[in-house]
Amino acid sequence: MAAQLLGEDLVTCSICLCPYLDPVTLPCGHSFCGTCIQDSWRCCEKTCPECRQPFPEGAKLCRNVTLSTLLQALPRALQAQPPATLRAEPSASHSASCPRHGRPLEFFCRTEGLCVCSACTVHECRHHERALLDVERRGREDQLKARVVVTRQQVSEAESQLQELQLQKNQIESSACTLASAVTSRFSSLFQALEKQKALTLRSIEVGKKQALGQALSETQRLTSHLEALSQYDRSVQDLLGQVDNCIFFQELRHLSEPVQTLGPLPALQWDEEEQLNTVNELLSPLCRLLLEDKPSRVAGKAAQAGPVEALGPPPAVPSTMCPLRKKLWQNYRNLTFDPDTANQYLSLSHEDQQVTHRFQAQRAAGPGSFELWQVQCTQSFQAGQHYWEVRASDHSVTLGVTYPKLSRRKVGNHTDNIGRGPCSWGLCIQEDNIQAWHNGKVERLHGVPGRLLGVDLNLASGCLNFYSLEPQTERLHTFYAVFSQPLFPVFWLLEGRTLTLCHQPEAKLPPGPREEASALS
Structure with a gap:
């Protein structure tokens, strides 16, 4: 009752809004709790929170004896007062005034995410990041509106x-x-x-x-x-x-x-069994092309580039990095050699019969089994299975092909080669500005200019003969389709000054022998 007669404002600190505790008086005459005023000065200037009068340098806080005596005389009345209400959580606070200090909520504490009053900024939130409540509200509303726009667009x-x-x-x-x-x-x-x-x-x-x-x-x-x-x-x-x-x-x-x-x-x-078989091939070849032909792989990946082959140097080893298509072809790689008995007299063999060069002068007398044309045949032949080999040409004007054993060694007409001129051979002629695919005297002119490193894939099971350019990337040049009925020998033609090198790989499989071929056919 005495506290009510005196008035609560007379015994309440304006900083903590609680009864004075060890009150002190500033030179201006205003009183505060000793702890409250010292805490306030740690983050603010040394001024009076009420009148903003500066506190003199070197001055000391003086204890308010009269107010301390008055508070000691009224302990029961003060204890009867209800305790200060703690600050509510933001989810439970819906009033426009601070639940603890009773002042308007003018600020937003970004550190705690709460609406606070000016008294809270002095005491509880003095070290926190704060902003005006209206400014913070507008900023948060703008963010939400922007999110709503993005969400609706999504x-x-x-x-x-x-x-x-x-x-x-x-x-x-x-x-x-x-x-x-x-x-x-x-x-x-x-x-x-x-x-x-x-x-x-x-x-x-x-x-x-x-x-x-x-x-x-x-x-x-x-x-x-x-x-x-x-x-x-x-x-x-x-x-x-x-x-x-x-x-x-x-x-x-x-x-x-x-x-x-x-x-x-x-x-x-x-x-004539061959004539009957050619008739079947002519009928089935267009159908095989539709069923078996693969589209040229333009994105097969860059093939490995072997270094250039010198005319008198050994073929370089192919790097291990290569495109998937070439890796698959290498599963059936065959190391081939040229047959000296079939080489034209102007062709010179070297490097253990792995390299042939067309000289401008005769290298030997013509033998009974040698070509009158500028051609040479390989020693190996294939009658079953799938086989792949690679050859490097020093320049254009060369022909790669395969043939049955009965390919004529004699020159007929004005042609300097007979690969693909009849029904028993298939050839791909690499010219300076075009490619020609020959079989049975018929030619198909192809576009593009291949690299010097070439690959040949012979699949006797499916009746496919594929020619590839391996530089700068692996690309299929042409495919022949036929029912191969006899052993096939790799055969080559080259112009004067040209060199062909059969690329050998240490890990390549050896060509199958006659017994293996016979077992594959059975």
């Missing part, structure tokens, strides 16, 4: 992408249905055409067989008749030689028929 973009995805799904379903129907129809037509072509081809083979067998039967009858006539003539002569009577001998000799004429050479039967 929602709009997601909805647009969802619609586009649904449209693509519908297009894919429609396209797949149409494509499946078209493919089914085409395969049905293709099966019918194949069956029809199969029947015609078998009929052609049967007709050719009958003609050849008919010719053989005719020759058999002719030879049989000839043998019978010879036998009859032999018996007549033996009977005449056994006649004792001279008159009868000369009489019968006069009536003896003339001896049977000589038969002459046996005519060849009109049966």
Whole structure:
């Protein structure tokens, strides 16, 4: 009751808003708790919190004896007062005044994330980062509005992408249905055409067989008749030689028929298996191209670049780093050598028959098995499986190919090579400004200029012969499709001054021998 008569403001510190504790008086006459004023001066200037009058330098705080005595006389009245309410959490504070100090909430404590009054900034939040409440509110609202704009844009973009995805799904379903129907129809037509072509081809083979067998039967009858006539003539002569009577001998000799004429050479039967097989190849080759041809890999990765090969130097080792396509081809790598017996007399072999150079003067006399053309054949041949080899050319104007054993060694016509000129060989001619693919006398001109390092991949199982350029990147140049029926020998042609080097790799597999080829065929 006495505290109420005196007034709470008279016994309350204006800093902590609690009853004075060890009150002190400043020169201006205002009183504060001793601890409160010292804490306030640690972060602020030494002025009076009430009137802002500076505190003199060197002055000391004086204890307010009268106020201390008054507070000691009223201990019970002060204890009866309700304790100060602690500051509420921001989620529980909805009033516009500080729950502890009762003052307006004018500031925002960024450190604690709370709305505070001016008294809080002096005591509890004096070391915290603070801002005006209205300024902080506007800043936070601007951030939220910006987030809402971005969120709505994301929602709009997601909805647009969802619609586009649904449209693509519908297009894919429609396209797949149409494509499946078209493919089914085409395969049905293709099966019918194949069956029809199969029947015609078998009929052609049967007709050719009958003609050849008919010719053989005719020759058999002719030879049989000839043998019978010879036998009859032999018996007549033996009977005449056994006649004792001279008159009868000369009489019968006069009536003896003339001896049977000589038969002459046996005519060849009109049966050409190679021609029949070429007919099948011509029919199947376009189909094989559609089914087996791979698109040229423009992004297969840069191939490993082997160093340049000197005309008289050994081939360099290929670096280990290479593109995936070339790594796959290397699984069937073969080390080849040139066959000296087949080399043209102007071709010089060196480096253990791994390098051939076209000289301007003859290097030897022509042998019985050497080419009259500027060509050389490899010692190795392949009849089954898959095989890959690489060759480096010193310049353009060279031809790489494969051939059956019966490739002619003689020069016919004006051509300086015969690789791909007939049905038994396939060749790729590298010119200065173009590439030519030759087979059976037909040429296909290709675009592009390959590098000097070239690769050849022969897959006898699938009937594919691929040529690759390996510099500056691995790129397929051309593919031949055929049903290979005989062993294939690598064969090469080169112009004057050119050098070809067969690249050898230490880890390469050896070419399969005849027994391995026979087992692969069975």
